[in-house]
Amino acid sequence: MRPGYRSARGSPALGLLLLLRLPWPVWGAEAFQGNTPGEPVILHWVLDGRPWRMVTLEQPVSKLEVGLVALKAEGQELLLELEKNHRLLAPGYTETHYSPDGQPVVLFPNHTDHCHYHGRVRGFLDSWVVLSICSGMRGLITLSSNTSYYVHPWPAGDSKDFLTHKIFRTEQLLSWKGACGYRDPGDKRDMASLSCDTQIRERRESLGSPRYLELYIVADHTLFLTQHRNLNHTKQRLLEVASYVDQILRTLDIQVALTGLEVWTEEDQSRVTPDANATLWAFLQWRQGLWARQPHDSAQLLTGRAFQGATVGLAPVEGMCRAESSGGVSTDHSELPIGAAATMAHEIGHSLGLSHDPDGCCVEAAAEQGGCVMAAATRHPFPRVFSACSRRQLRAFFRKGGGACLSNAPDSGLLVPRAYCGNGFVEEGEECDCGAGQECPDSCCLAHNCSLRAGAQCTHGDCCAHCLLKPAGAPCRRSAGDCDLPEFCTGASPYCPPDIYLLDGSPCARGRGYCRDGACPTLEHQCQQLWGPGSRPAPEACFQVVNSAGDAHGNCGQQGDSSFLPCAQSDAQCGKLQCQGGEQSALAPHMVPVDSTIPLGSRQVTCKGAFVLPGTHLDLPDLGLVESGTQCGPRMVCQERRCQNTTFRELDLCLTACHGHGTLRTLPEPNSHLEKPVPHGPACTPKVESKSQDPVSGEK
Incomplete structure (x- = not known):
């Protein structure tokens, strides 16, 4: 091969993750225009024991905490047991829009005064309900994995007549076929060992301690325009999306607490284009400034634009809780908010380390029932459950220390004004909570009063075994790598202590990298991720040329x-990744290997890179690019495709405090996203300083 000549080799789609695609065009935001399916239905509140038809939705119920709603669907009488979703909005919840001069306007509404409810259908064990009563009643009523209805006011948008609604099965919406589009080589081997029976058993197992996702949702300017510039309508749509995401993630024992909504009423605050990848990274960069004024675990952008191709969502894999990558973008592609919510939940799944479900993995719901959330392609009716394979991957993600910020519960006293035995969450005055089932799956808990059985010390948690606390010093979380420290049980709590890792800037990988958010990004690791074992970085000349x-x-x-x-x-070392060795084909989907031959002294060397096929839009970052935070020189890292001098302020503080003999670990404060660097080591003093919100700052 002559110098400078490149060859592209065909590559089978083997790799890590594919795009989330919809095989239909994006819908307009005005829902239910034209010939809407369904039958008219009248809904009645059941209050104070009065008959069903004595109390209608016309009567004021905005302050109602719990209640019953009666309706009839396909000749079947249903009784909805509803409770206001007090956990939906976090303490300090804000709503932000922009004035005509471009200045942000931040409102602080009462986080318990809203009109969003959830619950179940009496007599249906696996049912769940998510409803809004802000203007009439609209939302999803799920009786089982194969029967669900959507109810909404009719005529559409008519807030004057609360008596008339329409109800229809979700299958009555137009339906297109889609399929899972990839198999990951590693997952294929691991998943093959799961029989159907094993999958079903795993679905019923707990994922351990409950976790809490403090979420911030943004509507771009296009979405605001599609809602006819109506700020309240836009905010209500975002709240409905958040309510559905909360319900979907609860199947993973993750509760959503919405920290804020933002509507870009005047113009986009970050660049939004049909290029999903460019939109994602622009939004993630904007998000870093957002975090300084409104701390959160994950920020999600919902856009009214259509991305190129059939892509509807994009998010970095395992990005949750990371300073630069804890977020995602989704299009509002459906008549119903559940469509955008399913996409958003899918992208949050990627942030939690979940890959697309391999063929045959989703046994929880058939394709015609919506399938599972982590399918590569989605459809009507939209998915509402995660597969056992996803739950298995999530356990592995948490086990290696991922998603540490989800362990910090918001102030439950503010989130939940009163305890409710039977809702599945342990609240003030409760020792355990079995949920709504007739039989308690937890042998340590008494379902009727949410208390521990005699002799029991705990019910769940990484430091709880057979209803007893594990002894102090028992390992509960292994080290996930050079930059992560192991954690051990205290003997006094059923929960593993917060994840602790070395401070950003600590040397790792024998000096070839710097710690960043508990990981050690190196060129060696990235080459092996793209090309498999045996791959290594190419000579520096490859990057330069x-x-x-x-x-x-x-x-x-x-x-x-x-x-x-x-x-x-x-x-040059912050651009396209250049490697040697490893597999001939890239392990990432839709990526074409490219060999470049360059002169190096008296010999020719081959530089191996990869680029994404034209017209392909992934819902993951391009693995052919060098990762941000990768070392590119002494005290220099890649930031925004530039090799920048980096000041590790907290690391320098540690070296001073520890007289050069200790290390500095991060320790989250209770109920806070801020972290404190805690010096430890033989010569460390007990001095504690606040960690900067920007873990690695670049000097341009």
Whole structure:
């Protein structure tokens, strides 16, 4: 192969994750126009024991905490047991929009004064209900995995007549077929050992301690326009989406607490284009400034734009709780908010380390019932359950220390004004809570009063076994790598202590990298992730020559939607990843290997890279690019495709406090997203300082 010549080799779609695609066009935001399916239905509140038809939705019930609603669907009388979802909005919840001069307007509404309810259908064990009564009653009524209804006011948007509604099966919406589009080689081996019986058993197992996702949702300017510039309608749609996401994630023992909504009423605050990848990374960069004014675990952008191709969502894998990647983007692609919610839950799943379900993995719901949330393609009716394979991956993600910020519960006294035995969450005055089932699956708990059985010390948690606390010193979380420290039980709590890791900037991988958010990004690891075991970084000359070209095969990012930027010599190691060895085909889907031959002294060397096939839009970052935070020189890391001098302020503080003999670990404060660096080691003093919100700051 002559110098400078590149060859592209075909690559089977083996790899890590594919795009989430919809095989239908994006819907307009005005729902239910034209010939809407369903039958008219009249809903009645049942209050104070009065007959069903004595109390209608016309009567004021905005302050109602719990209640019953009666209706008839397909000749069957249903009784909905509803409770206001007090956990939906977190303490300190905000709503933000922008004034005509572009200034943010931040409101602080009462986080318990809203009109969103959830519950179950009496007599249906696996049922669940998510309803809004803000203007009439609208929402989802699920009797089982194969029977669900949607109810809404009729005519659409008519808030004057609360008596008339329509109800229809979700299958009555238009339906297109889609399928899971990939198999990950590692997952294929692991998943093959799961029989159907094992999958069903795993679905019923607890994922351990409950976790809490403090979520921030943003509507872009296009979505605001599709809602006819109606701020209240836009906010209500976002609240409905959040309510559905909460219900979906509860199947993973994750509770959503919405910290804020934001509507870009004047213009987009970050760049939103048909390029999903560019939109994602622009939003994630904007999110870092957002975190400073409104701490949260994950931020999600909902756009009214259609992305190129059939892509409807994008998120970094295992990005949850990371400073640069804890977020995602989704399109509002459906008539019903549940459509956007299913996509958002899917992207949050990627952030939690979940890959797409391999073929045959989803046994919880048939395709015609919506399938599972982590299918590569989604459809009507929308998925509402996670597969056993997803739950298995989530356990592995938590076991290796991922998602540490989800362990910090918001102030339950503020989130939940009163305890409710039977809702599945342990609240003030309760020792345990079996949920709504007739039989308690927890042998340590008494279902009728939510208290521990005689002799029991605990019911669940990584430091609880057979209803007893594990002894102090028992390991409960292994080290996930060079930058993570193991955790041990205290003997006094059923929960594993907060995840602790070395402070950003600590050397790792024998000096080849710097710790960043508990991980150690190195070129070696990235080459092996893309090309498999045996792969290694190419010589520096490969980065210098190939990435100076400024084309699809070698670049330092894109300008606009098409043109590529050549790397400056000093930034060459922050552009396209250049490797040698490993497999012939890339382990990431839809990526084409590219060999470049360059002269190096008296010999020719091959530089191996990969680029995404044109027209392909992934719902994951391009694995062919060097990861942010990768070392590119002494005290220098890649940031925004540039090799930048980096000041590790907290690390320098530690070295001073510990006289150069200790290390600095991060320790989350209770009920807080802020972390405190805690020096430890033979010469450390007990000095404690607050950790900066920007874990790694670049000096340009």
